[in-house]
Amino acid sequence: MRADRSGSRRPRRAVGAACGAVAAFAGLAVAELVAAAVRPEASPVTAVGGAAVDLTPTAVREWAIAVFGTADKAVLTLGIVAVLAAVAAGAGLLALRSPPAGSAVAGGFGLLGAAAALSRPEAAWQDALPSLAGGLTAAVVLWLLVTAATRPRPAGAPAGGAWAMDRRGFGRLVVGVLALSSAAGIAGRRLGAHGSAGATASRARLVLPPPAVPAPPVPAGADLRVPGLGPFLTPARDFYRVDTALVVPRVDADTWRLRIHGEGVSRPVTLGLRELLARPLVEHDVTLTCVSNEVGGPYAGNARWLGVRLADLLREAGVRPPSRGGPADQLVARSVDGMTLGTPVETVMDGRAALLAVGMNGAPLPFAHGFPVRMVVPGLYGYVSACKWLSELRLTTFAAYDAYWVRRSWAQQAPVKTQSRIDTPRPYAALRAGRVAVAGVAWAQHRGIRRVEVRVDGGPWQEARLGAADGVDTWRQWVWTWEATAGLHTLEVRAVDGTGAVQTGVRAGTVPDGATGWHAVEVRVRDLG
């Protein structure tokens, strides 16, 4: 109220902050519109978010995954918007004193966004345009608004507020800017959706050929159907998702190409989806797990994959594994968004079902899980094997090249560690004394699970009943019947893999190559009086 009463030419601070916010909104909306024409990943919030993901120290990233889970991306986006809002309000305040200074801050943020967009892998110069357009818009709008807000009172206007004279005009200006920006933002979203319509249609049209080598049906006893235990095959919509993509890449299957080249490739290959699907397809059940999964964590899923054997393709390209004198020991997969994942060539060619997968549980891959083609290699954590939205396979050595996660303190090679998890009862569940089904899953991909054991309060290990094995590349469900007595109890589980090795109880964190330790769950049991 100070400004209104004193007759000072400077409007209230809230007006300045609002000018900043409106200008930022206009900038973002225009950026969205331009991004729709360039590519969705180039929108400033996404570009800054992507750069932030790449720059985030591994420890912070692991913390975010542990705390926010799959919502980590939404939290990051909210954080960026909050910072932007704060800076916008600050720029608005500054602009009240000096419009050029305020606009410079707005424009500077546009430059920052442009720099972030250009820093992204696979970036082209056009990627700078959305942020530049947004920054320029915000700068101009801010200038217009504060100029209107601080315009001197026309001679003869009634006293009572320095800028009150032009309030109506200012209000109209704000409404106009908001309306125009909303229109631009909505148009941007529409156009963006239209831009990926081709990809959506290509997926809808895709009919997967039947497998030349079908997987045997899942054994009847694989699914124990214990309440609280998920299904043996994880539906795609429930399948965990871990990746750095803030916008899910929507690749058009009709224009998709895969290039295979590099050291020891005597016949480089480029092929499209039609050529890939013309090859014999193999169906195989594989449990995928993430190296960022804490003991007892949710980042594991089991699916029936359909795909082409990668080893066959590599062999046709002239590739030999190191054990046969091949010069390359690392296969670097690159995705359309620039992600790189390095897989041992030896592992891919040792006879296991390493696939270029096109199908998941009987349908084309969902966009979120790598449409049209991803890699799946049984026995390796996702970050060293499971490249989604695959675009290139390059043969090189581990000595010569570090893939994305390896540059962020993760191990070059990461076979899956034997793990077991208690899914029911839930931690801190309140139970009744008597029979309680303790159940979960255990995995040791490509070695298989031989035995699962449970103990209560550090007592003797007791053997659980296992679900039927569906090969060695999937998890196994297990159940153990507990005669629960009143009190607080700790349940623990451990597995023995197919080689006879007992899962270690030594606790280790996820970095650098996967967590170890036994999953423990505390429960409270009450006597039924």
Ligand SMILES: Nc1nc2c(c(=O)[nH]1)N[C@H]1C(S)=C(S)[C@@H](COP(=O)(O)O)O[C@H]1N2
């Ligand atoms: N292009 C791309 N592929 C990727 C990733 C990624 O960030 N980008 N993340 C990897 C990691 S760490 C894991 S655990 C698996 C997860 O696959 P999902 O999201 O289908 O479960 O994908 C892998 N493939």
Ligand SMILES: [Mo]
């Ligand atoms: Mo992962």
